[in-house]
Amino acid sequence: MSPPAASTPTLAPEIADPRLYLDSIPHERFAQIRAMPGLAWHPYGDRGFWAVTRHADVRAVSRNPRVFSSAIGHTNLWDLEADALEARRSLIDTDAPDHTRLRRMVAGAFTPKNIRRWEDAVREITVELLDEFLAQGGGDWVEMVAAPLPIRVILSMLGVPVADGGYLVELSNYLVEGTSDTQSLPPDAFGNTTELRLLPFNSPASHALFEYGDEMRSKRRAEPCDDLVTHLVKAEAEGGRISRHEYRHLFHLLVFAGNETTRTAISHGAMALAAHPDQWQRVVDDPGLVEPATEEIIRWATPVLHMRRTAAVDCELAGTPIAAGDKVVMWYASANRDEAAYTDPFRFDVGRGDNEHFAFGGGGPHLCLGAFLARLEVSVLLQEMAARRMFLEQRGEPVRMASNFVHGVLSVDMAPGGAP
Amino acid sequence: MSADLVRVAVDSERCIGGGQCEMLEPEVFLVDDDEAISSVIGSGELPRDRADVVVHRCPGAAISIVEPQRPSE
Structure with a gap:
């Protein structure tokens, strides 16, 4: 796909190379693109993409799913072959009415009211992890706090037995690895026989997760419980409101997305609090700031860096003509630092008001399903840290992922301390 | 003081059960647990x-x- 011949679009500087993300998001390049007129074209293999970097433009794409489709191409900037796209299709890669039907299968569990029911469970896990972190005098924040907190919560919601938690954490970690350049698993790991290109994240761990989800489905069919898997099994039984493929991919998505993204938010959040003790002091002094601090941490972290849409028809955005079939990539990493949308966007400010950030999506129907759960997990963590007047001190540089999709932190050494 | 009051409505076909309305205005919107569709509760009036x-x-x-x-x- 080449840019339209009628006018020569501005060329974006390179932002797709995963190695650019090893030290930090390439913010200067995004600022350059935001300042360019119209939309900038970014060459990428034999199919380039339109780089959507401004807050207002991301919103326009996200909220117009009839024009900017999630279903007719992949939702990442790279392409998949047609059979792989079908084999890997999940809730994320659908448009209405499929999207609406599938989302409503599970959305009831994630409403503000129903997420509040999990507050005590989230607090119990948080307290246990923080106490252990303090007892050890600190350590790898990702391993000790950021990773276990969200995965334990989502597994409880799904109804996965506590004893199997470790196995699913392991699978989930392999999937995270699949979002970067490195894969440590052999293709036949976990007895996988499926071609890797047909599996989410090209990972044999996806095969293992599908198998596990199938096992749970059989168990809940025989013996229903009060959990999300039972809910989905019922939906499947009652007139086939959900297909087997859809069930498998929904289970996979809930385990992965319920875990990886909040882990990233909590990792970057800890680094931000360590780097800005004055901001953390404000939260410790005023519990009323937990809520805006949570939103600011999520904006600051922007766990998902981009999502892509594909133009369903010829259209126009920011005055730039777009042809049907063109790839249109929303860079949340850029929108969340847009000078036009935020006062002083590079300042970490726990009291920031009116924070309409795009860390849960760009405002359209693919809004993060677990947004209220993520908010609950981050805010309970902040409350418990504040109650302990616990400051963090970062020891050394974090190990980050080379990924243009997830803003992943593999490890970061933190020590608990008192107020500076 | 005399803010204009308006009445709001939810199109149940389009609703995805995202819960933003319930977060922003819990007195006016509630998302149903089973169907995950938002509906207006009470008068449905807002400034x-x-x-x-x-x-x-x-x-x-x-x-x-x-x-x-x-x-x-």
């Missing part, structure tokens, strides 16, 4: 500026202002 925010933030573009009311005295 215009707050109604505009809910309309702006609804991910499914399912909320609309149906009927401007007379300004409250």
Whole structure:
């Protein structure tokens, strides 16, 4: 796909190379693109993409799913072959009415009211992890706090037995690895026989997760419980409101997305609090700031860096003509630092008001399903840290992922301390 | 003081159960547990500026202002 011949679009500087993300998001390049007129074209293999970097433009794409489709191409900037796209299709890669039907299968569990029911469970896990972190005098924040907190919560919601938690954490970690350049698993790991290109994240761990989800489905069919898997099994039984493929991919998505993204938010959040003790002091002094601090941490972290849409028809955005079939990539990493949308966007400010950030999506129907759960997990963590007047001190540089999709932190050494 | 009150409505076909409305205006919107569709509870009336925010933030573009009311005295 080449840019339209009628006018020569501005060329974006390179932002797709995963190695650019090893030290930090390439913010200067995004600022350059935001300042360019119209939309900038970014060459990428034999199919380039339109780089959507401004807050207002991301919103326009996200909220117009009839024009900017999630279903007719992949939702990442790279392409998949047609059979792989079908084999890997999940809730994320659908448009209405499929999207609406599938989302409503599970959305009831994630409403503000129903997420509040999990507050005590989230607090119990948080307290246990923080106490252990303090007892050890600190350590790898990702391993000790950021990773276990969200995965334990989502597994409880799904109804996965506590004893199997470790196995699913392991699978989930392999999937995270699949979002970067490195894969440590052999293709036949976990007895996988499926071609890797047909599996989410090209990972044999996806095969293992599908198998596990199938096992749970059989168990809940025989013996229903009060959990999300039972809910989905019922939906499947009652007139086939959900297909087997859809069930498998929904289970996979809930385990992965319920875990990886909040882990990233909590990792970057800890680094931000360590780097800005004055901001953390404000939260410790005023519990009323937990809520805006949570939103600011999520904006600051922007766990998902981009999502892509594909133009369903010829259209126009920011005055730039777009042809049907063109790839249109929303860079949340850029929108969340847009000078036009935020006062002083590079300042970490726990009291920031009116924070309409795009860390849960760009405002359209693919809004993060677990947004209220993520908010609950981050805010309970902040409350418990504040109650302990616990400051963090970062020891050394974090190990980050080379990924243009997830803003992943593999490890970061933190020590608990008192107020500076 | 005399903020314009308007009445809001939810298009149940478009609603994705995202819960933004329930977060912003819990007195006016509630998302159903089973079908995950939002509906208006109570009078469905909001000051215009707050109604505009809910309309702006609804991910499914399912909320609309149906009927401007007379300004409250």
